[in-house]
Each structure stands twice: as structure tokens, then as C-alpha cells.
Amino acid sequence: MAVINVSPADGKVIAEGPVGCLVDVCCDDFRHLDIGLPPEILRLKDAGYLSQAIEACDRLLAQDLDSSLAACVRAERYRMIETPLHFSVSRDRAIEMIREEWPEFTDEQFDDLIERKRIDWRFIDGELFVLDNFLDSLRVYPKEVPGLRPDSADGIALRNQMLEEMESQGGLSRTITLKASVSVPGALEGEAVRAWLPVAATCRQQSHIEVLDMTSEGTVASEDASARTASWTSSTKHSFSVTYRYQIDAAYRDIYGGALPAHPCMDAPLPEDTSEDRPHIAFTPYLRQLTERVIDGLEDPLDCARAIYDYLTQHIDYRYQPPYLLLGSIADDCAHSLRGDCGVMALTFITMCRIAGVPARWQSGLYVAPDSVGPHDWAEFYTPQTGWLNADVSFGSSARRMGEEWRRRHYFGNLDPWRMVANCRFQAGFEPVFNGMREDPYDNQMGEASVDGRGCRQREMLRTVELIEMLEVPFSD
Known part of the structure; x- marks a missing residue:
């Protein structure tokens, strides 16, 4: 199969050679990044001598290594191969x-x-x-950077109007229909193409899910899968799509405004909601010290979660990130650098909440505005008096940047009805299991594919998600 590169300027598809991840690495290897490289290889990597570091990894992998160290070296080797493709x-x-x-x-x-x-x-x-x-x-x-063209402000007024309606009415609901697709145009005749596309999963705020149409001979994972997908295996098809409808209910609670009514919780926290999930949800010495300082003197779980949210939204600047597979210990790095994107901020909030004893977990999927659809990540946290609530730290940080304190406060405890939830756990596996190395080993928002067991890279796939319909429906908490 040929590598497919899509030029963003003209949309042309260009063949560039063999497709897919040809490195002997898998997604689970990335769970061992905190094992660390041997110091002599780490020095080469940190100095930027990537070719020499990769060769050193090859020599080490030829030896009889402990399985955890071998997994770490494979993952680090792959990261070094990918780095120049993104820092280019x-x-x-x-x-x-x-x-x-x-x-x-x-x-x-x-x-x-x-x-x-x-x-x-x-x-x-x-x-x-x-x-x-x-x-x-x-x-x-x-x-x-006053000399650069600024970001477009399209949609801000519509978004703020929606949030104001949500707050005045106590919540909003939408029925949303989306169509997602993925194709591997470079796949050759007879090669086995497998594809996975995220679809809406059953969760606290999402229900009435229907798969309306999909490419034939596909299967859909269970509604409560940690990373729900529609999937296919074919030697004749190279393009796949799924259209689905769901209802999203976004309740509003004024978490900053005083006493909250009790809210029954049908989904009690699990032990994993308060534990580490290394390497990225790691209780490092600095995160422990930072969390202790941020929540100093607080005992109520809601107060602790709010203090963590306030600290992060007031100190972390939004910055686009390289693919997460290139990042180190995500939450700890964010706390040190004070910059990140939606997923980086969500993981940092989750990690600090868990250190503080507040159950917290991951949610991700899509932000579905009437004029645009794109990947997005956020968090959930739990307190006994409220049950599960949401926190969108990156939207809160954005609101602080724009001077909209009311919107910053909104996104602690609340989201909005412009969402699609597909994933409820960071680094969740697929049903059925993905063979090979995923483009994103941690999350799934736009879909994945493999050819003859080799995971496809972003440049080898054409992936789209389209808003077909968004309907207002009566809200009921």
C-alpha cells in the first residue's frame, strides 16, 4: 500500500511509499513510558540526536530485556521517529x-x-x-503578535446566547445527528483494511442513541464501551461511514452561587476514579505539592475541586499541542509549563482532583456547534452532595483570556448541549481490539484505520465528521 499525503492547500492525494506503522510497537507500550530510557540514550534524545538515539534503541532491543523496559524503549523509539514529522x-x-x-x-x-x-x-x-x-x-x-491575522471570532455571539439561555432555563437539550467517515485511499486491492469510527455512547448526559446508517458489514460496540466505535474489516472496501442520532441533556447548576440541591447518583465512583493511571495521570512529587497548596485549608470535596479548577483556569494558557504520543508525563508537564490544550488541561484537573481525594474521570468526543464540529476533551468529577458534574478547563481558561468571568464559572460544574461523548476513559481500548499502532494511542475522536495489521498515520487517512441536524428539544433534568 502507498502512503497517502493530503495537501491542505489543494486537497490532492499523493502516493509516497509504504503505508502504516512499520515499527514493532503497539498502543500498550505507551503505558510504560515512565519506566524511562537508559541515561545514555536519554542524553542523546534530549540533545536532539534522534538518529543516534534510535540506533541505540535498536541495539538495546536486540538484547534480552525486561518486558517493561522493552515496551518503554519501543514507545520512545517510535516517538523519536515521529518527532521530526511534527516539529518540521x-x-x-x-x-x-x-x-x-x-x-x-x-x-x-x-x-x-x-x-x-x-x-x-x-x-x-x-x-x-x-x-x-x-x-x-x-x-x-x-x-x-499584533501583526498576525487574529483567530476568527465567528460563532462567539451564538455560543454566548446559547449559554445564557441554558443558565436562565436551568438547562438545554438537543437531538443531534452526525455522519462520520474514514477512508484509506492508498490501500491496494486485496489488502485487509480495518476501520474504527467513534459513535455516541450511553452516559450520564447522553441517551436515545440510534445508528441510522452505516457502511455494510460493520459492527457497533456496546453502548457503554469505554471508547465506543463502529468498526469494519474488509478486503474490498477502503471507505467507511456511520450516521447516528443521540440526545444530549445539559443541566445547569450555579456552583458558585451557594447551596446546591442534592442530586441522586446512579453511577457511583469506582476505585480507578481516585487512583493513578500512569504515565500521564501520575501523582508526582510536584503535583502532590501543588495540589496541597491549592486546596490548603479546604475539606469539602466540592470546594477542593473548585479551587483546583480556579487555579488551572487562571494560570494555564491555551496552546496547541503536538500529538499526545510525543508528550511525556502530560499532567506533570502541564503543571510545570503552565500551558496545554483541552486534553492536557483535563488530565491535569483529573490528576489533581484524585490527589485531593475527589473522584474524577475523562470524557471526550466532539464539540458540535451549529457552524463547526471538532474534537474536544473535558472532565467529570464527583462529590457526595452533587453526584457527577463536569469541568471544561480549557473553555474556562479561554473565558478568562477573553475577560468573560461568568463563562469561566459556567464551565465548572456545567457543559453545554453542543457535545458528543464517545470516550469515558483515557487510553481506552477498542471493541474489537485494534491491531497495530493507532494514530492516537490515548483518545479517539476522528477515527482510526489499519492495513494488513499496520496502523495508519494521519496523512494516510481521510477523516470527516459532518453535522446533519441539530434540533432543540424540551429539557428535563
Whole structure:
């Protein structure tokens, strides 16, 4: 099969050679990242000598290793192979790209943005390379880069109107119909293509789920699967789609406004909701110290969760991230760097809540606005007096950035009806099991595919999700 690269400029599909992950690595290997590389390999990796570090990994893997160390080395080796694909813009090219919009931009201004952690970068073979979508991160804070075109403000007024209605009415409900699709245009005749597309799962706020249409010979995982998908295996088809409808109910509670009514909970926390899930939900020394400081003097679980949310939304800046498989200990790194995206912030909130003894868990899927649909992650937390509630830290951080304190407060305890929940656990496996290495070993929002057991990379798949219909329906808590 041929590698498929889709040019964002013209949509052309270009063949580039063998497809899929040809490295002997699997998703479970990424559970062992905290084992750590041997120091001599780690020094090469940290210095950016990735080719030498990969060769050192190969020599080590040829030996009889402990299974956990071997898994870590395989995962780290794969991360080093992937790094240059995403940190691909040289310093000179990055400055040139900024000057295409802002001619007066100087080298010194670029160095200042690097120093202030506004641009994510890596050293590769002695040269600084920045993340390929660094311009998107810069546009989030237009005052810092006044010469760049700012992010579009389309949809903000409509969103705020929806949130105001939700707060005034005590909640909103929507019935939403989505169509998701994935294709592997480079698959050759006779090759076995497997595909998985996320679909709505039964959860606290989501119900009345119907699969309306899907490519033939597919199966749908159970409604309560940790990562619910529709899936197919075929030697003749290369494109797959599923259309589904669901109801989303978004109750509103003023968590900052005083006493809350008791809320019965039919879904009690599990032991895993208060435990580590390494390597990314890890109770590191710094996170323990930070959490202790943030909740100092507080005993009520709701007060603790609110203090953690307040700290994160007021201190963490939104920045686009590389693929999560390139990140280290996600929550601990976020606490140190004070930057992240929706999933990074959600994991940090979950980790700190669990350290504080407040049950917390992952939710992810899609943010479904009337004018756009895209991947999104957030969190749930539990207190005895409220049951499970939601927290969307990245939306709260965004509200703080825009000076909308009311909206920042809204997203502690509440979401909105513009959601699709497909996943309730970070790094959940698929039903049926994925063979090979997933594009994203941690989450599933746009779909995955493999060819003859080799997991497809993002550039080898065409993936879309389309809003077919959104209907307002009466809300009942």
C-alpha cells in the first residue's frame, strides 16, 4: 500500500511509499513510558540526536530485556521517529512565515516568543525546529503578535446566547445527528483494511442513541464501551461511514452561587476514579505539592475541586499541542509549563482532583456547534452532595483570556448541549481490539484505520465528521 499525503492547500492525494506503522510497537507500550530510557540514550534524545538515539534503541532491543523496559524503549523509539514529522519548521522558515503576514517582525521578537514559551520547539540534530502549527497557537493571543491575522471570532455571539439561555432555563437539550467517515485511499486491492469510527455512547448526559446508517458489514460496540466505535474489516472496501442520532441533556447548576440541591447518583465512583493511571495521570512529587497548596485549608470535596479548577483556569494558557504520543508525563508537564490544550488541561484537573481525594474521570468526543464540529476533551468529577458534574478547563481558561468571568464559572460544574461523548476513559481500548499502532494511542475522536495489521498515520487517512441536524428539544433534568 502507498502512503497517502493530503495537501491542505489543494486537497490532492499523493502516493509516497509504504503505508502504516512499520515499527514493532503497539498502543500498550505507551503505558510504560515512565519506566524511562537508559541515561545514555536519554542524553542523546534530549540533545536532539534522534538518529543516534534510535540506533541505540535498536541495539538495546536486540538484547534480552525486561518486558517493561522493552515496551518503554519501543514507545520512545517510535516517538523519536515521529518527532521530526511534527516539529518540521526551521527557525528561519518560521520567521519567514510570520513575516508573510507581519513584514516588520524581527529575529529578536521571535527569540522573545521562544523564551516566553509562546512557541513549542525541539532540537533535532543541532537545529531548532518548531511545531508545524505554531502560527495557530500565536493567534490565540493576538495582543502578543499584533501583526498576525487574529483567530476568527465567528460563532462567539451564538455560543454566548446559547449559554445564557441554558443558565436562565436551568438547562438545554438537543437531538443531534452526525455522519462520520474514514477512508484509506492508498490501500491496494486485496489488502485487509480495518476501520474504527467513534459513535455516541450511553452516559450520564447522553441517551436515545440510534445508528441510522452505516457502511455494510460493520459492527457497533456496546453502548457503554469505554471508547465506543463502529468498526469494519474488509478486503474490498477502503471507505467507511456511520450516521447516528443521540440526545444530549445539559443541566445547569450555579456552583458558585451557594447551596446546591442534592442530586441522586446512579453511577457511583469506582476505585480507578481516585487512583493513578500512569504515565500521564501520575501523582508526582510536584503535583502532590501543588495540589496541597491549592486546596490548603479546604475539606469539602466540592470546594477542593473548585479551587483546583480556579487555579488551572487562571494560570494555564491555551496552546496547541503536538500529538499526545510525543508528550511525556502530560499532567506533570502541564503543571510545570503552565500551558496545554483541552486534553492536557483535563488530565491535569483529573490528576489533581484524585490527589485531593475527589473522584474524577475523562470524557471526550466532539464539540458540535451549529457552524463547526471538532474534537474536544473535558472532565467529570464527583462529590457526595452533587453526584457527577463536569469541568471544561480549557473553555474556562479561554473565558478568562477573553475577560468573560461568568463563562469561566459556567464551565465548572456545567457543559453545554453542543457535545458528543464517545470516550469515558483515557487510553481506552477498542471493541474489537485494534491491531497495530493507532494514530492516537490515548483518545479517539476522528477515527482510526489499519492495513494488513499496520496502523495508519494521519496523512494516510481521510477523516470527516459532518453535522446533519441539530434540533432543540424540551429539557428535563
